[in-house]
Amino acid sequence: MLDIFQFDFMIRAFIAGGVIAICAPFIGTFLVVRRYSLMADTLAHVALAGVAVGLLTKTQPIVTAIIAAVVAAIGIERLRSTKRIFGESVLALFLSGSLAIAAVLLSLAKGFNVNLFSFLFGSIATVTPTDLSIIVTLGIVVCVLILALYKELFFVSFDEELAKANGLRVRMLNMLLVILAAVTVALAMRIVGVLLIGALMVIPVITAMQVARSFLHTMVIAVMVSLVAVYSGLFFSYYLDLASGGTIVVVALLFFIISTVIQKRV
Amino acid sequence: MNPNPTSPSPSSSCVEFHRVNFQYDSTPVLHDINFRIDFGDYVGILGPNGSGKTTVLKIMLGLLKPTSGMVKLFGEDINYFKDFSWIGYVSQWVSHSGWGFPATVQEVVRTGRIAKVGILRRFQPEDYAAVEQAMETTGIRQFANRLITQLSGGERQRVFIARALAAQPKMLILDEPTVGVDLPSQEQFYTLIRKLNEEMGMTIIFVSHDIDVITHESKNILCLNRELICHVASKDFISSEHLEKLYGRKGKYILHGH
Numbered sequence: 001m002l003d004i005f006q007f008d009f010m011i012r013a014f015i016a017g018g019v020i021a022i023c024a025p026f027i028g029t030f031l032v033v034r035r036y037s038l039m040a041d042t043l044a045h046v047a048l049a050g051v052a053v054g055l056l057t058k059t060q061p062i063v064t065a066i067i068a069a070v071v072a073a074i075g076i077e078r079l080r081s082t083k084r085i086f087g088e089s090v091l092a093l094f095l096s097g098s099l100a101i102a103a104v105l106l107s108l109a110k111g112f113n114v115n116l117f118s119f120l121f122g123s124i125a126t127v128t129p130t131d132l133s134i135i136v137t138l139g140i141v142v143c144v145l146i147l148a149l150y151k152e153l154f155f156v157s158f159d160e161e162l163a164k165a166n167g168l169r170v171r172m173l174n175m176l177l178v179i180l181a182a183v184t185v186a187l188a189m190r191i192v193g194v195l196l197i198g199a200l201m202v203i204p205v206i207t208a209m210q211v212a213r214s215f216l217h218t219m220v221i222a223v224m225v226s227l228v229a230v231y232s233g234l235f236f237s238y239y240l241d242l243a244s245g246g247t248i249v250v251v252a253l254l255f256f257i258i259s260t261v262i263q264k265r266v
Numbered sequence: 267m268n269p270n271p272t273s274p275s276p277s278s279s280c281v282e283f284h285r286v287n288f289q290y291d292s293t294p295v296l297h298d299i300n301f302r303i304d305f306g307d308y309v310g311i312l313g314p315n316g317s318g319k320t321t322v323l324k325i326m327l328g329l330l331k332p333t334s335g336m337v338k339l340f341g342e343d344i345n346y347f348k349d350f351s352w353i354g355y356v357s358q359w360v361s362h363s364g365w366g367f368p369a370t371v372q373e374v375v376r377t378g379r380i381a382k383v384g385i386l387r388r389f390q391p392e393d394y395a396a397v398e399q400a401m402e403t404t405g406i407r408q409f410a411n412r413l414i415t416q417l418s419g420g421e422r423q424r425v426f427i428a429r430a431l432a433a434q435p436k437m438l439i440l441d442e443p444t445v446g447v448d449l450p451s452q453e454q455f456y457t458l459i460r461k462l463n464e465e466m467g468m469t470i471i472f473v474s475h476d477i478d479v480i481t482h483e484s485k486n487i488l489c490l491n492r493e494l495i496c497h498v499a500s501k502d503f504i505s506s507e508h509l510e511k512l513y514g515r516k517g518k519y520i521l522h523g524h
Contacts, residue, residue: 152385158367166350166351
């Protein structure tokens with residue numbers, strides 16, 4: 001049929017892309033309504049530092065990226081809950097701090113080359129079979145946990161204090177959410193790129209919020225927008241030889257613009 | 267007069283504070299607070315800003331731990347108390363993260379039921395029924411599928427009460443429940459609370475700085491200003507005498523003419 005599917009790497013990109021297209025808005029919905037939109041971007045930069053560690057130590061970059069992002073997520077959540085530093089200052093600290101660490105490590109690893117560009121902006125040709133199995137396995141774990149804890153995560157996002165008064169384990173749920181966000185970011189890095197993951201987690205969600213009529217509805221629409229964006233992005237990326245992350249996010253952006261025009265008809 | 271057979275006997279207490287002290291870091295907020303609130307009571311907690319009213323509520327809800335002293339809920343030490351679904355809580359509505367949050371009335375009311383349903387479990391028919399009933403009682407059923415951002419302050423207030431009722435609590439705690447709510451909605455609100463207290467035997471505790479409302483609506487009054495100034499029946503509350511103690515001068519400045 002289409003020559004695009006003649007190549008194994010394209011098939012891997014499509015499977016990985018589908019998993020990420022579902023995970024990103026699942027997590028993104030909770031991040032956006034909690035005013036955590038910048039969390040994804042911050043974790044992405046931390047993941048880049050993880051990639052640098054991977055390149056330097058010659059281990060799987062996706063593994064070191066996941067570890068770095070999860071450790072940072074725990075650190076961010078801890079610092080934020082002590083309330084001794086403002087939430088967004090914590091994010092700024094980790095974002096620029098980890099970028100600095102990444103820059104230092106990458107120059108040590110002599111990693112400033114084309115390879116780095118693919119990590120920054122995403123590349124469809126780089127999903128290895130190992131990457132794919134990690135993405136699919138952890139992607140399923142993320143989705144299952146989000147669905148299983150949907151009502152608790154919704155409650156904590158809507159009213160943290162009441163959730164606490166009702167005896168929910170709020171700190172554990174908050175921690176879990178940021179850890180899942182970290183994992184998703186690290187998984188999405190290959191296809192969407194470090195600099196654009198935040199966009200894939202946020203833009204489909206705010207697009208959905210323009211037209212959705214409930215929280216569940218928001219999540220469903222966000223996933224649909226994200227799937228269309230990822231798949232059309234992959235197609236354009238292949239046929240027009242464009243960076244996949246950029247193409248995906250530009251498509252998502254178009255959806256957002258359309259949604260603001262449609263808006264809510266009450 | 268308690269229709270709920272699983273409730274403890276009406277003579278037992280809902281909340282007891284014994285010699286409770288509380289301080290934030292090193293700033294004392296509450297000093298040696300002692301009181302007891304019985305089943306079926308309707309208590310208004312009155313005090314100026316910064317008097318520790320909200321702190322008292324948060325201690326009752328288990329959100330804050332007293333620095334010293336003992337708190338009992340339904341006769342049990344709060345440290346061992348597990349049934350927090352017996353307590354419905356409506357916080358100051360301005361503090362809700364409701365702005366722009368894409369949730370429907372129904373989705374919000376259901377959160378009141380989540381602790382009762384339990385983690386990793388699905389809603390059962392009786393849970394949906396309780397949610398429906400709560401929306402019915404508060405008169406918001408026609409808004410069930412509306413986004414909460416599309417509601418007025420008064421309507422949204424009723425959503426939060428419905429959410430508290432969805433857990434079928436024995437006691438309802440309200441913090442400044444009518445701030446930001448227009449006058450007709452306030453009257454509707456107090457009629458509803460009175461009904462919950464009188465017809466369903468629910469214990470009501472509410473915090474307000476509005477003396478008129480408290481003396482008019484509640485059965486008993488707790489006056490608080492870092493320490494307990496008085497705990498009297500509303501009909502025995504003599505404004506001038508207690509208010510001077512409460513506010514340190516004639517209370518005229520804070521009497522609202524509603």
